Amino acid sequence: DFKVAGTEKGVTALQMDIKIEGINEEIMRTALAQARDGRIHILDKMNAVISTHRTEMSEFAPRIITIKIHADKIRDVIGKGGATIRAITEETGATIDIQDDGTVMIFSSDYNAGQSALRRVEDITAEVEVGKIYEGRVAKLMDFGAFVTILPGKDGLVHISQISDERVENVSDKLSEGDVIQVKVLEVDRQGRIRLSMKAVNEETSES
Structure with a gap:
């Protein structure tokens, strides 16, 4: 069983399961050549449908958003007894993890949930600006x-x-x-x- 992953330029990963003691260089060269032919064939089919990678993720793709807040603001995001962070999670569907240094990681199943949770955290931690x-x-x-x-x-x-x-x-x-x-x-x-x-x-x- 021989699996090869890669691009037109080369191999990025491979896996081999064998039931014999080993293989020689010639067998490996032949296997890699065959794998390249198959890989190029598949890439050609893919390029016929979409020739370049998407510049943005699908709005439905899971994602992680990381921001940094002042450590003094952590308690504001968490709220009394965890009420604030629990409300954000329940209302947006996103999960929030806060580190002691103020690093906030927002895990969401789609774009809208992540952005909604991000806005809530930013609003809570924002400083009021005179003149705004x-x-x-x-x-x-x-x-x-x-x-x-x-x-x-x-x-x-x-x-x-x-x-x-x-x-x-x-x-x-x-x-x-x-x-x-x-x-x-x-x-x-x-x-x-x-x-x-x-x-x-x-x-x-x-x-x-």
């Missing part, structure tokens, strides 16, 4: 403004004066809990409190 516009969800209304979730576990305050260019008497006149809105980060103070503005988004849009 985020799409957030209104989490809670207060008399003085609204708290908006812009990233997982990261809420900021839109003060009533930053909701609109017009005077706003009641926050509930303009916003409701669950609304998805665009906000701009004005400031992140030393305590990590985030100050947001809807008005600044409108001003930036008008200027552009």
